[in-house]
Amino acid sequence: MADKPRYRAWFESLRDPNERYALDDVVYQARDGSLLRVVHDMDELRKTPPEEWKARFRERAHTTEWPYGSGVWGKKEWVCPEIDNANVVSMLEGLTNLFWAERYGSEIGIDDLWIKQCGNSHTGSFKDLGMTVLVSMVKEMIARGKEIRAVACASTGDTSAALAAYAACASIPAVVFLPKGKVSIPQLIQPIANGAIVFQLETDFDGCMEIVKRVAQSDGIYLANSMNSLRIEGQKTVGIEIVQEFDWEVPDWIVIPGGNLGNVSALAKGFDMMLDLGLVTRRPRIACAQAQQANPLYLSYQRNFEVFEPIAARPTLATAIQIGNPVSIEKAIAALKRFDGIVEQASEAELAEAAAHADRTGLFNCPHTAVALAATAKLRERGEIRTSDRVVVISTAHGLKFVDFKVRYHEMRLEGIESQIPNPPISLPAEYGAVRDAMLREIDRRFPA
Numbered sequence: 207m208a209d210k211p212r213y214r215a216w217f218e219s220l221r222d223p224n225e226r227y228a229l230d231d232v233v234y235q236a237r238d239g240s241l242l243r244v245v246h247d248m249d250e251l252r253k254t255p256p257e258e259w260k261a262r263f264r265e266r267a268h269t270t271e272w273p274y275g276s277g278v279w280g281k282k283e284w285v286c287p288e289i290d291n292a293n294v295v296s297m298l299e300g301l302t303n304l305f306w307a308e309r310y311g312s313e314i315g316i317d318d319l320w321i322k323q324c325g326n327s328h329t330g331s332f333k334d335l336g337m338t339v340l341v342s343m344v345k346e347m348i349a350r351g352k353e354i355r356a357v358a359c360a361s362t363g364d365t366s367a368a369l370a371a372y373a374a375c376a377s378i379p380a381v382v383f384l385p386k387g388k389v390s391i392p393q394l395i396q397p398i399a400n401g402a403i404v405f406q407l408e409t410d411f412d413g414c415m416e417i418v419k420r421v422a423q424s425d426g427i428y429l430a431n432s433m434n435s436l437r438i439e440g441q442k443t444v445g446i447e448i449v450q451e452f453d454w455e456v457p458d459w460i461v462i463p464g465g466n467l468g469n470v471s472a473l474a475k476g477f478d479m480m481l482d483l484g485l486v487t488r489r490p491r492i493a494c495a496q497a498q499q500a501n502p503l504y505l506s507y508q509r510n511f512e513v514f515e516p517i518a519a520r521p522t523l524a525t526a527i528q529i530g531n532p533v534s535i536e537k538a539i540a541a542l543k544r545f546d547g548i549v550e551q552a553s554e555a556e557l558a559e560a561a562a563h564a565d566r567t568g569l570f571n572c573p574h575t576a577v578a579l580a581a582t583a584k585l586r587e588r589g590e591i592r593t594s595d596r597v598v599v600i601s602t603a604h605g606l607k608f609v610d611f612k613v614r615y616h617e618m619r620l621e622g623i624e625s626q627i628p629n630p631p632i633s634l635p636a637e638y639g640a641v642r643d644a645m646l647r648e649i650d651r652r653f654p655a
């Protein structure tokens with residue numbers, strides 16, 4: 207037997223600290239039906255001074271010392287300490303670039319705007335951060351003799367891509383449930399290519415969620431959705447990484463798109479741990495951005511979070527956040543209250559233009575990031591965000607997973623949207639004179655002398 211690990215973590219009910227489960231128990235909810243959270247032995251973590259944690263995190267980043275070179279596993283003691291390193295399933299997630307969006311920032315009146323490019327990751331979205339932890343725990347559980355036949359999730363496209371890749375890497379069967387016709391072609395082909403069992407159901411995400419919750423009640427099927435709070439442990443590293451990249455300075459605002467609301471909860475949790483362990487001394491404000499078409503959190507915010515009502519999410523270009531009944535609503539509202547948070551929304555036209563304008567400055571945004579960018583611009587206009595504030599927008603996925611909406615934008619075929627800055631390709635016969643004339647005309651038009 208290996209030594210008893212020094213650092214420990216367990217599942218705990220949100221309401222009753224006496225209701226605890228081991229992280230290798232197959233359990234997703236507390237007895238009262240609320241979500242569980244992962245709680246760490248903070249007394250043990252506190253024995254290491256903040257400067258030592260900082261040094262350790264810095265030294266491990268990008269190294270090949272398995273598995274600590276990953277942005278998630280470089281913080282293993284804070285994330286999921288009791289997993290054997292041999293069972294870690296990692297594809298070097300995290301440590302994504304933090305981009306100073308100087309030009310886009312100056313267009314919307316923010317001098318110090320940064321974009322955390324979580325989409326520059328193995329499967330092209332931040333979902334990798336959480337999935338590495340969940341699939342590693344499953345591998346650990348199998349090694350400990352637990353009966354797990356497959357991992358399963360409902361998805362708006364990115365969770366299933368991440369699950370399929372990590373499960374394939376670990377040789378664990380994966381089953382994914384997608385709302386038919388509601389995910390992009392790249393998102394659909396990812397789990398297909400990685401060999402997952404892919405179901406497309408005639409329903410929306412919330413309908414797929416209902417199915418997978420039932421499927422995961424028996425037959426040794428392990429649930430990989432973010433109601434499983436193991437994912438949150440990996441995702442919470444994003445905030446730690448941002449602060450680390452700013453040499454441990456906390457930004458004024460972090461803007462993050464929200465659907466099922468696991469990610470906003472995770473972001474807050476990372477900051478709570480840094481505060482608790484003395485790595486930082488203040489909180490940023492958090493703004494959660496929703497698509498107007500799928501805005502249950504926004505509606506609740508309008509009523510001071512006193513009530514929350516699920517809605518039927520309407521179609522939006524931001525398909526990954528087309529969710530009307532978010533699983534992590536309770537955690538998200540608590541997080542926003544702690545972080546002096548606000549919720550903003552963006553219409554379809556606002557998100558499409560935000561994506562196009564930001565792309566013009568060299569970015570290549572997914573529609574969910576565009577929702578956050580549009581919300582950021584609105585918060586600046588309203589004076590919530592000030593010109594000199596340091597603002598970080600969390601970009602959740604790579605734009606290449608969502609090219610269809612860009613194609614339609616530039617072909618001026620987005621329904622109900624008049625593209626303000628379309629840039630269709632110019633078709634000409636291959637004749638030097640005509641090409642040169644057109645080229646010089648376009649250069650003059652776009653960059654007048």
Ligand SMILES: *Cc1c(COP(=O)(O)O)cnc(C)c1O
Nearest residue numbers: 364465466467468469574602603
């Ligand atoms: C999953 C996802 C979101 C939403 O995250 P939640 O945790 O569900 O709020 C946003 N953007 C992209 C690209 C996603 O894949």
